[in-house]
Amino acid sequence: MSKVTSMHDAISTGVSDGDSIYLAGFTHLIPFAAGHEIIRQEKRDLELIRATPDLIYDQLIAAGCARKATFSWAGNPGVGSLPAFRRAAEDGIPTELELEEYTHFGLIAALDAGASNLPFAPLRGFIGSDLPEHNDNIARIESPFDDDYVYAVAPIQPDVAVIRAQRADDAGNAHLWGIQGEVKIAGLAADTVILSVEELCSEETIRSDPNRTVITSDDVDHVVHDPYGSHPSYAQGYYGRDNEAYIEWAEIASDVDRVEAWLDEWVYGVENRREYVEKLGAERLLDLQPEHSYATPIDMGAYR
Amino acid sequence: MNYTKSELMVVAAARELENDDSVLVGIGKPNLACNVAKRTHAPELKMVYESGTIGSNPSSPPLSIGDPVLASGAVSIEPMRNGFNYYLQAGRLDVGFLGGAQIDKYGNINSTVIGDYDDPTVRLPGSGGACEIAGHVDRTLMVTPHSERRFPEEVDFITSPGFVDGREGREELGLDGGPEAVITDLAVCRFDERGEMYVDTLHPNASREDVRAETGWEIEFADDLGTTPEPNEEELRLIREDLDPNEMYTDQAE
Numbered sequence: 001m002s003k004v005t006s007m008h009d010a011i012s013t014g015v016s017d018g019d020s021i022y023l024a025g026f027t028h029l030i031p032f033a034a035g036h037e038i039i040r041q042e043k044r045d046l047e048l049i050r051a052t053p054d055l056i057y058d059q060l061i062a063a064g065c066a067r068k069a070t071f072s073w074a075g076n077p078g079v080g081s082l083p084a085f086r087r088a089a090e091d092g093i094p095t096e097l098e099l100e101e102y103t104h105f106g107l108i109a110a111l112d113a114g115a116s117n118l119p120f121a122p123l124r125g126f127i128g129s130d131l132p133e134h135n136d137n138i139a140r141i142e143s144p145f146d147d148d149y150v151y152a153v154a155p156i157q158p159d160v161a162v163i164r165a166q167r168a169d170d171a172g173n174a175h176l177w178g179i180q181g182e183v184k185i186a187g188l189a190a191d192t193v194i195l196s197v198e199e200l201c202s203e204e205t206i207r208s209d210p211n212r213t214v215i216t217s218d219d220v221d222h223v224v225h226d227p228y229g230s231h232p233s234y235a236q237g238y239y240g241r242d243n244e245a246y247i248e249w250a251e252i253a254s255d256v257d258r259v260e261a262w263l264d265e266w267v268y269g270v271e272n273r274r275e276y277v278e279k280l281g282a283e284r285l286l287d288l289q290p291e292h293s294y295a296t297p298i299d300m301g302a303y304r
Numbered sequence: 305m306n307y308t309k310s311e312l313m314v315v316a317a318a319r320e321l322e323n324d325d326s327v328l329v330g331i332g333k334p335n336l337a338c339n340v341a342k343r344t345h346a347p348e349l350k351m352v353y354e355s356g357t358i359g360s361n362p363s364s365p366p367l368s369i370g371d372p373v374l375a376s377g378a379v380s381i382e383p384m385r386n387g388f389n390y391y392l393q394a395g396r397l398d399v400g401f402l403g404g405a406q407i408d409k410y411g412n413i414n415s416t417v418i419g420d421y422d423d424p425t426v427r428l429p430g431s432g433g434a435c436e437i438a439g440h441v442d443r444t445l446m447v448t449p450h451s452e453r454r455f456p457e458e459v460d461f462i463t464s465p466g467f468v469d470g471r472e473g474r475e476e477l478g479l480d481g482g483p484e485a486v487i488t489d490l491a492v493c494r495f496d497e498r499g500e501m502y503v504d505t506l507h508p509n510a511s512r513e514d515v516r517a518e519t520g521w522e523i524e525f526a527d528d529l530g531t532t533p534e535p536n537e538e539e540l541r542l543i544r545e546d547l548d549p550n551e552m553y554t555d556q557a558e
Contacts, residue, residue, distance in 0.1 A: 089424070090424060129464065149478075178372060182385070240372060
C-alpha cells in the first residue's frame with residue numbers, strides 16, 4: 001500500500017507540539033527539508049534528539065521550536081560552533097534550552113536499547129569522564145559475572161524519527177548507501193517514522209538488492225519524495241555538501257536579526273522544498289553534482 | 305627549506321604514525337598528518353573515521369568526518385553503532401586524534417564547557433566520539449596551539465580521560481593506553497612515568513621560556529631535551545601541492 005505523501009502532510013500528521021523528535025543522519029542525508037517544514041508549521045516545545053545537532057537543529061532552535069536538546073556533539077562540522085544552540089544554552093535566547101548530554105557511543109547505544117526493547121544498553125563508555133555526574137540516564141553497573149564494570153544508558157524512544165535514504169518504493173522499503181550513521185536504529189526506536197527519499201523506485205528494484213535495505217515498510221508511516229531534501233548536507237552519489245552554506249550559517253547565526261531574515265527568506269518564504277530548490281538555482285546544484293562511480297553489480301542468482 | 309609552524313605540526317604528527325597502525329582520524333591537521341604519513345613512511349596506514357568509514361582513501365581533503373570522499377573507495381562502511389562497538393570499544397584501533405579547548409598536565413581533555421557545567425561561560429560542542437576514543441585506543445595524539453588558556457593545570461571539565469590523576473588513576477579505571485604526544489606550535493610534549501606532561505622536543509626557534517609562558521603549570525623538560533626534526537621537501541610538497549593546496553588547514557611558506 002502506498003504511503004507516499006507530501007512533507008507538509010507528513011509533518012502535520014506526524015509531529016505534535018511537545019514531541020521528542022530525531023532527525024537522523026550522521027553528516028550524510030540530514031533531513032533539512034523536514035526540519036524546515038517543522039519550522040514553517042511552527043511546532044513548539046520539541047525535544048530535539050540527535051547525535052550531531054548540526055545546522056538543522058541550530059535553525060529549529062533559532063526559530064523557537066525547541067525546549068530541550070539531547071545530543072553528543074553540538075557543532076558545525078568542519079566549521080565551528082552552533083551560534084543559536086549556544087545562545088539558547090548560555091543565555092536562554094530565544095527560549096531556555098534544557099540539555100541532556102551523551103557521548104556519540106552513549107547516545108547511539110541508548111537509541112539501540114530503544115530499538116531493541118531493552119531496559120538499558122551496556123557500554124564501555126564515559127569511563128573517566130565527568131559526563132555521568134550530569135545525566136541521570138547514565139549509570140555505572142557492575143558485571144553480574146566477574147568484577148568488571150560498564151556504564152548503562154536508558155533507552156531512547158523518540159516519538160518521531162525522520163530518516164532519509166537515496167530511494168524507496170512507495171510502501172517505504174528503503175535503500176541507503178554511503179555513510180549509514182544511526183538511520184536504521186533511529187527509525188526502529190521511534191513510534192512514528194517519516195521516510196524521505198531522493199527517488200521513488202519499484203519494489204522490484206528493492207528486492208533486487210536486499211542487503212542494501214536500511215528499513216522496511218512495516219516500520220515506516222509516511223514516504224515523502226523530496227529531491228535535494230538534504231541540502232546543504234549531501235546524498236551520496238546525488239550531490240555533495242554545499243560547504244558555502246555551512247560557512248555562511250556561522251556568520252548569519254551569530255546575529256539574531258540576520259537569523260530572522262534568513263528564516264524569512266529560505267524557510268517561511270518558500271512553500272516547500274521544490275520552491276527552495278528553485279530558489280537555489282540550477283547552477284548551484286550542478287556544482288554539487290559528483291561524477292558517476294558505479295559499484296560492480298553482484299549476482300544474487302536466480303534459484304528455482 | 306622554509307616552512308611554517310602549522311606545516312611543522314602536521315609533519316610532526318605524521319611521524320607519530322606507524323605503517324601498521326589503524327588510526328581514527330579527525331578533520332583538519334590530523335587528516336593532513338595521516339595522509340602525509342600514508343604517502344611517505346606508512347603506506348599501509350588504515351584510516352578509520354567516526355562516521356564508520358573503514359580504510360578511507362580520500363581523493364581530496366574531507367570537509368567533515370562524514371564527507372562523501374571518505375565513503376567512496378573505502379574498504380567498508382559500518383553503521384555508527386558497529387563502528388563504536390566492534391572497532392573502537394573492542395580495541396581494533398591503535399591511534400586516535402583528539403581536539404579540545406583545554407588539556408591539563410595529565411592529558412585530560414575538555415571539549416564540553418568553560419566554567420560551571422550548569423551555567424557555562426562558554427558552551428563547547430561536547431564529546432562526540434572523543435571520550436571513548438580517549439579510553440580505547442593505544443595512543444592518543446593532540447595537535448593544538450600552545451597557550452596558557454589551553455594548557456591549565458586542571459581542566460574545567462573532563463570530557464575525555466588522559467591519565468586522570470596519574471598513570472595509576474587511569475589503570476584503576478581499567479583503561480589501557482593513553483595520551484602519547486601533544487604537538488603544539490612550540491614543542492612536542494609527552495608523558496612521564498607518573499603520567500605528567502613534559503616537553504620532549506622544542507621546535508626550532510622556540511625556547512623553554514616560550515613554553516613556560518604559555519603553560520598553566522611548571523612544566524618539566526626532558527633531560528635530553530631535543531629539537532623537533534624539520535619537515536623534509538617531500539612532506540612539504542605533499543601538503544602544499546596535493547593535500548592542502550588552498551591552505552584551508554595550514555599556513556604555508558612561500
